[in-house]
Amino acid sequence: MSKNSKFHVTRRAFLAGTSGAVAFSLVSKGAFAASAKEAPQFVALVKDGKLPPLADRLPQNPMVVKPWEKIGTYGGTLRRGLRGSSDHNGILRMVGNQGLVRWNMEFTAVLPNLAEKWEVSDDAKQFTFHLLKGAKWSDGHPFTADDVVFAIEDVVKNKELYSSPPAQIQVGGKAVVVEKIDDYTVKFTFAAPNALYLENLATPLGQHPTLFAKHYCSKFLPKYNDKLADDVKAAGAANWPDLFRAKCGDIEIPSRWSNTEKPVLDPWVIKEPYSGGATRVVMVRNPYFWQVDTEGNQLPYIDELNFAISQDVESLMLNVISGKLDIQERHINVLANKPTLSQNMKKGDYRLMTLEPSSAQQCQIYLNMTHKDPAMRKIFGDKTFRQALSMGINRQEIIDIVYFGQSQPYQTGPRPGHPWHYEKLSRQFTDFAPEKANSLLDQIGLTKKNGNGIRLRQDGQPIFFAVDVIPTLNPDLVDVLELVKAHWAKIGVDMKVNTMERALYYTRGDDNAHDAQVWSGAGGLDPMLDPRDYFAFHPQGSRYAIPWTLWYTSNGAKGEEPPESQKKRMKLFDEARATADLDERGKYMKQIFDLCADSFETIGVCLAVGSFGIIRNNLRNVPEKQPDSWSWPNPGPALPQQFTFTS
Structure with a gap:
């Protein structure tokens, strides 16, 4: 393999299976470490003996990243x-994309990352990962198989830290077993076939194997x-799990980004x-980051990230228009903002990026069936x-008013054009059939009115319930619910639009204390990676029945x-994800879709609409068309470490 070559395997090709093991790599075989170049700010530190030479900080064969447009x-x-x-x-989404594997730009194939190659057993029960030799944590300590084993066996499977192992690491109710083969080889063994595991590893929820440095978090x-009780007391923590979370964080909690001492x-x-x-x-900049570009320059190119914290979307919009943000899509990417952002491109010195939704549904209403x-x-x-309730919603009115006519009525399911799209x-x-809706409500005995x-x-x-929504995150969903409230009032159902902060929203869901909640519906392009709306799969996302998910x-x-x-x-889902053949997997999913349609547990409004963001004109190497997905946590898989500024 030449020094800049890449070995890509498509999702379909991999999932179709092969005879024997599958192994592939995106790692350069050239001697980059010896001739690599580094950021000017580190040259003086090396000269003064405050930092080891670059060759000692990089892996033996650093991962090589080809810049999107040019060397930065x-x-x-x-x-x-x-x-x-x-x-x-x-x-x-900007930084935390450093798992064992990662997605390609097209969201179609899993690529090597901190695992430079791997083998998968014929029955998809065993995954053997070969780690990037010589990769180091940000404090200079080697990243080895010990860290991966520690992260899963000592942390994620610890019942005092996790009530049950995350769904990504268990099959059939049994958690994976991770064992060290040698310093740079680690084997994952599942109790049953888990053909989806590589894809799950590429998502944010698959980051656990590379999240916890043993030499630090074991403390x-x-x-x-043995003296942890004293440390808990000295730190003023309630207990050791709280101290662990504060020091080492987790995938999706603020404390992941609150400890400056934690190695990453x-x-x-x-x-x-x-x-x-x-x-x-x-x-x-991390002086020990393990990637270089095709000319041997250590990444990242950009010295520093500055995340300004705004208390409202209006402030974010003002910062964009005045040229104070370099890349932004989160929170500003509602259709109502697009005309303003388009009109101010010259003033703000930015261009627009296009985001392709992976969601099925723009607004999914989850009535709490386990109330x-x-x-x-x-x-x-x-x-x-x-x-x-579904037939009492005037979806076309919502689409015309809130989404400027740029959608279509939709419940849930893979998006039109997906091979598994299911019209029913x-x-x-x-x-929109209010007469029929009224008739159905009468039929079930709800004939008396106040x-x-x-x-x-x-x-x-009176029939009254609240629907929780986060206005700062989804302002369009507030507008949708206000219209739904008016529609439902006409068929004799009273609903409150219950706006709240995100933290409270999650707390209410976790405690099963909500009447109903809304979110965008997942599974439009990745129905097996996020099937939360097809059955009670996601411990926070399947909001119509969280206790079923926990079961x-x-x-x-x-x-x-x-x-x-x-x-x-x-x-059926467990059988589907144990199946390597994509066509056979589709047959299982069709049965799931049939059962989901017959049960009709969630109420959708309209198909998820395309989104957008802004990129400052002097920021380059940024793909201007990206998937918009939690499973492809944009812009992370576009590798911000290779973003660069021009003069």
Whole structure:
């Protein structure tokens, strides 16, 4: 293989399986470490003996990244915006893409990353990863198989830290077993076939194997620290799990970005943390980052990231228009903002990027079918009630007013054009039929009304519930719900649009304390990576039945046993992800879609619309068309470490 060559395997080719093991790599075989070049700021530190020479900081064969447009130049501060105190995933999307594997730009293939190659057993139960030899944590300590084993066996499978192992590392209710073969080889063994594992590893939720440095994070586990109780007391923490979270974080919590001492494998390291009262987060170049460009220049090109924290979207918009942000799509990418951003491109000295949605649904309404109130549970659990609500929504009015006509009525399911698109699942009960909706509500006995025309429950109370929504994150969904509220009032159902901060939204969902919540519906392009709307799969995302999800992820030890249809879908999904053949996998998913359509648990409004963002004109090497997905956490897979400024 030549020094700049790449070996790509498409998702379909890999999933179709091969005879024997599969191994591939994106790592240069040239001797880059010996001739590599580094940022000017580090040259003086090396000369003064404050930093080891670059050849000692890089792996034996650093991963080579081909810049999107051109070889970059060192320097500059990239400015990006966060919204409030719970926007930690805004940092993750920019920086936290350093797993064992990663996505390609097209969101079609898994590429090597900190694992330079791997083998997969014929039955997809064993995955053997060969780590990048000589890669180092940001404090200079070697990254080895010990770190990967520690992260899974000591941390993620620790029942005091995690109530149950994350779904990504378990099959059939049994967690993966990770063992060290040698310093740079580690084997993952599942109890059953897990043909989707590489794809899951490429998503944000697959980052655990590279998240916790053993030499640092082991200090906060009782197994490794006999004096941990004293450390907990000295730190003022309530218990050791709280101290561990504060020091080492997790994939999706703010404390991941709040400890300047924690070693990481990211292109930039925390200098000014994301903590209470902070007005900005600052990250600076990691001197031990393990990637170089095709001419041997150590990445990243950009010196520093500055995440300004705004308290409202209006401030973010003003910062964009005045040229104070270099790349931004998060929070500003609602259609109502696009005319303003288009008109001010010259003033703000930026260009627009196009984001292709992977979501199925722009607004998915999740009635809590496991509600703590038996009366509400009975009503929400009635499929006829849900059908009536769906037919009581004037979707075309919503599309015309909120989305400027740029969508179409849609429930859920893979997007039109996807090989697994299923018309029944996506289009049923989307016609606006208030007469039929009223008739259905009468049929299930909700015939009595109060003086305001609101139907009464069997206990005489009016049918009223709140739908939780985060206005700072999804302002369009607030507008959608206001229209839905008016539509439902006409069929005798009273609803409150319940706006709240993101942290409270998640807390209510986690505690099963919500009536209903909204979010964009997942699974449009990645139906197997995020099937949260097809059955109760995601412990936070399947908001119509979180206790069913907990039952599934804990193999029945926690949560609440779901109905038979859900259990069938859970079993079918486990069989689908144990199947390497894509066509066979599609057959399993078709059965899941059938059961999902018949159960009709969630109510969709319209197909997810394309989005956009801005890029300052002097910021280059940025793809101007990107997937827009949590599974492809834009812009991270576009490799911001190779973004560069021009003069």
